[in-house]
Amino acid sequence: MSEMIDELLARATVTGLELWNWFPADLQTLLLILGKIILILVPLMLCVAYITYAERKIIGYMQIRIGPNRVGFRGWLQPIADAMKLLFKEVIIPTKSDKYLFLIAPVLSIMPALAAWAVIPFDRGVVLTDVNAGLLYVLALTSIGVYGVIIAGWASNSKYAILSSLRVGAQIVAYEIAMGFALVGVLMASGSLNMSDIVEGQSGGIGSWYIWPLLPLFFVYFISGVAETNRAPFDVAEGESEIVAGFHVEYSGMAFAVFFLAEYANIILISSLTALLFLGGWLSPFEAGESSFFWFFAKACIFAFCFLWFRATFPRYRYDQIMRLGWKVFIPVTIVWLFVEAVMVVAEVGPWAV
């Protein structure tokens, strides 16, 4: 019986291979890339679903309540239930809105958040495309995420939505500069724009991670990351007490959900990037330790937890103070530290080779 099964399996493999070889070479490449994309995006979407659950649970416990615990064992199926509910709701399009832009906006919001994962290395050599300008690519893609919000606000034809999108636009453009400067610091330390090279440059245990020589840049980067994703305490985009729900006030059903998927995908992206750029990605904190994907995952989880923690802890920034923090504090701090770093590089102090 088992021999028969073995033979059948072997035959199936052979026919499968024949079928595969029958495809033209270009199509094979395309299918391979598509397969890899699915391998990245499906776990990512699961993470996005469960970070919403984690958020409700964690903030629940911080506020001494239980959080969702009704759907499935201890509420584990809550994100699935939410997704089903949102899928079956009607997408209402306001009468005087710009219909095409109204529907394109959520897509523009989630697309960069997902596309940026193309260059994120999960482990040594485990990356969709190991391009040599990976860091620039990530910076460029995260900078176009703002279009979703701006277009959503304008296309809704609602004064609350447009107020919110104006706030977000100014905030994101301001914090992007500080973020870019912080990345320049990483770039100077590693001497490469390739994400894998940046991580490998930090090998040698916890002491050689870039977080230590670039400590101010690390803080600027992570806080700017919180501001870029419009999370509390920088969530003036959806200040409930001032502008109802912000730019997505007119959205309903899945169109609304896509904005949330984008927000959480961005949280995971910023957490992963911080782990990669400052905490040595997949490298073990011990000098002789085995490097693996789980280190990367654990480091990213710490930062993702911080996002949720901040939301439960800090009151919302006032708008003018957000602008002050971005322009008058972060940008000067990064410029000064870049100067310090340049002096350190020239004087050959620090972990980097010239």
Place this chain on the structure above:
Amino acid sequence: MTITDFLFFAFAGVVVASALGVVASKNPVHSALFLVLTFFSCSAIWLMLEAEFLAITLVLVYVGAVMVLFLFVVMMLDINVAKMREGFVSYLPVGALFAFLMLAIMVYVVGPVGPDVMSTAALDNAVKHAADYSNTEALGEILYTDYVLAFEIAAVILLVAIIAAISLTLRRRTTTKYQTPANQIKVKRDDRLKIIKSDAEVLK
């Protein structure tokens, strides 16, 4: 037709179509968004020309920052579309003249008359770089060695422009109230609060 050819024609088609959209669409917000699409497809074509630094910088600077500010301004305008389109015919000759000039330059460069860039021999000579060629590195090396003076002069001019723009728009309005967060943080209890001893008083 290889996949690269197909991608080139696809992106080039999008560039042309969206560039037409920029001038043809009635709504200025749509025009601005078409311009974003044009930039984006251009950067895809640049990527295929192995100029990844320029391509990504185009997206980062123009799409990610400049066009966002453009959209801001355009979105806040209360535009009368009919009035905007009034001068269309009277501007047409000037526009057509410039379009013709640019077309003439392109034909001169690409066509058989001018410099030899598109002949088969010239195309065969064009360098196809190895996979580890980094356009970013190549640009950086030239920019910080051969052209360092020009580069720094450009930087200084930009800095002057920034300072000028800020000093032109910065005016302290006397009617608005300002706060200084630094002073707010420095506040001590004694600045705000005074404890006065007083005897207990019984109200009747």
